[in-house]
Amino acid sequence: MTKITFSKHTYCEMEQMGKQEYHQAQQIAKGILGKYRPLLADAEQQSDEAARKKAKQKADAVKRTLPGACFQAYFAKSTGTDPKKKYNYQKTGHWRDMRYAYLSGLVVIDVDHCGNPREVFARLKQEHDLKALGILLIYVSASGDGMKIVFKADPEYPHNLICQQWQMAERLGVLQWVDDACKDSTRLSFLTSPEDVLYCDEEALFSTEQNTERTDYDMQQGERYREQADSSPTDPKWIAYDEQLKAQKRKERTKAKNGADDAPQKPVSAPTPAAQTQEGAAVELSKEDEAFIKVLNEHYGKSLPPTPSTTPCRERRHTGSTTTTTTTRRKPLPWPGALTG
Secondary structure: OOOOEEEOOOOOOOEEOOHHHHHHHHHHHHHHHHHHHHHHHHHHHOOOHHHHHHHHHHHHHHHOOOOEEEOOEEEOOEEEOOOOOOOOEOOEEOOOOHHHEEEOOEEEEEEOOOOOHHHHHHHHHHHOOOOOOOEEEEEEOOOOOOEEEEEEOOOOOOOOHHHHHHHHHHHHOOHHHEEHHHHOOOOOEEOOOHHHEEEEOHHHHOOOOOOOOOOHHHHHHHHHHHHHOOOOOOOHHHHHHHHHHHHHHHHHHHHHHOOOOOOOOOOOOOOOHHHOOOOOOOOOOOHHHHHHHHHHHHHHOOOOOOOHHHOOEEEEEEEOOEEEEEEEOOOOOOOOOOOOO
16 A cells, blocks of 8 residues: 555654545544644744743643644654654654655645645646546645645656656646655654545555565655755756745845845746757856756766765864865665565
8 A cells, every 4th residue: 555654743653544544534633623724823823922822822732732643654654863853862763754665655745835726726626637647636725725735646747845846847837836845755744634625536545455675656756865865856847947946045044134024925927938958948147046956966977866875964063163075985774675564
C-alpha cells in the first residue's frame, strides 16, 4: 500500500495510515477543530497586539493536538538524541527525522490564505481533470482559509519536492498562495474533518497493493534529503523564483524592523516562459542569479540533484573570529524495508 504515515498528535511516533486509520483520525480532528477554529477567530479579532499574540498561542496549542499525516515520507526506526525533544529523547521508534525519511512518491501543496478554499476548488474542478493530473486528495486546512493538495510526483519531471509543488501549483493557478514549508520531506499536514474533504480518490490513495520496496521517486531524490538535509529547489527555473521570494522576505523584514508602514507588496510572479530552463531555451536572468546557478551546477551537476555516492556534506565551524569549512561523508543509512518492525 502507499506508505502514508500519521501521528495522533504532533509529538507522537509515526504510524502507517490506511483507510481505516484515516477515517478515525478525521473524526478525532472534527472534535478538536470545534475548539481550535473559534479560538483562532477570537485571536484574529483582537485589536491589541499583546492580546492577539496570547490568544494565537492558545489556539496554536490546541492545533498541535490535531492528528497529522506525512504524505511525503515514511520513516525507518531511529533513537532520539536531542534532550530538548523530551517526547523521543533516548527512545527508539519511527520518528520524523529527515535522516531516516524515505520518500513515498506523494507531494503536498500547502495553499495558504487563499480566501474561500471551496471557491478556489470549484474553479480547479471546472478547469482541470484532477484525476489525470495525479491528484489524490484536496481538503480544507485547519485554519479554514487554505487547503492541502496531495498528488503523485510527476515521473517525467526529475526534480525534488518543492519543485514538484511549484510546478503543479503554477499549472493549477494557485502559485501565489503556496507556503513553501512543505519542501521539508518530514513536514506534517494536520488532518481535518470529513466535511472538509473537497476531493478524494481513496482507491488510489489507499491502494491495497503491498509495497515493501523503495519508491522510484526515493531512488531518484531521497538521498539528497537524508544525506544533506537539503530541500532547496533543484530546477534552475525554481531556484531563480526561490531567490525572488527570499529577496522579498528580506525586504519585508527590513521594513518591519525600521517601523515602516505596511505597504502592500507586489506578489512574486512565476518565472516567464523565457526564463524556463529547458535545454536550448533562452534564459533571462540577472548576473546575480546566473552566478548563483553556476555555483549550484558546479556542485550538483547541471540541472540535476547530487549523486549520493559522491555528494559531500559541508559543515561550517566557527572558532573565535575564524570560520573554516570541512567536508565529511555520511554513511548511507540502511534501507528499512517495511515501515513496521
